[in-house]
Amino acid sequence: MKFFIDTANLDQIREANDMGVLDGVTTNPSLMAKEGISGKENCAKHYLTICEIVDGDVSAEVIATDYEGMIKEGMELAALHPQIVVKVPCTAEGIKAIRYFSEQGIRTNCTLIFTVGQALLAAKAGASYVSPFVGRLDDIASDGILLVENIVKMFRYYCYDTEVLAASIRHTQHIIQCLEVGADVATCPLSAIKGLLKHPLTDSGLKAFLEDHRRVNEGK
Secondary structure, eight states: OEEEEEOOOHHHHHHHHHTTOOOEEEOOHHHHHHTTOOSHHHHHHHHHHHHHHOSSEEEEEOOOOSHHHHHHHHHHHHHHOTTEEEEEESSHHHHHHHHHHHHTTOOEEEEEEOSHHHHHHHHHHTOSEEEEBHHHHHHTTOOHHHHHHHHHHHHHHHTOOOEEEEBOOOSHHHHHHHHHTTOSEEEEOHHHHHHTTOOHHHHHHHHHHHHHHHHHHHHO
């Protein structure tokens, strides 16, 4: 399973990349705004900086909700860098835009997926990725991981090449659950990725090793 980091924060992207486990980045307008990035030119520069840090795909989301606007924005984003994947919402206009981008050889990430049917339409339109939102479904007492599992099964049964990119990951357990149901990608906060390192036996074992090393050296 690939790891993407879900942020526009350059320091966090660098830290995840320096760990040697980062495969890509996902962003959205909310994440860009959180970093104080606004305006087309500033956003474009920020995307380019992200592409310089990581080697993998970088999802950049269109703001427009109409077909013509999505096409215009998506073409501009795709032209910025070969690593850019155009992120498009799962609406009727979005599905039409994904079909157009697919025919132009432009990779896409269909976002805001909450049903298997939405994922199916996105895959049929030629989406490179679909992004089911795990945490947001959990928030309304639905089962986000089950949705990821069902999309994975559907894509494998019908031999779609579209990758399942589990999004809205809230914690480390979500990552493990996505791994267990076969998600191709999990896009996560840095804290959730680093949470995979934590185990009390690792901490106690390292402490014991260091204490033994200290005693041996003191004995000399």
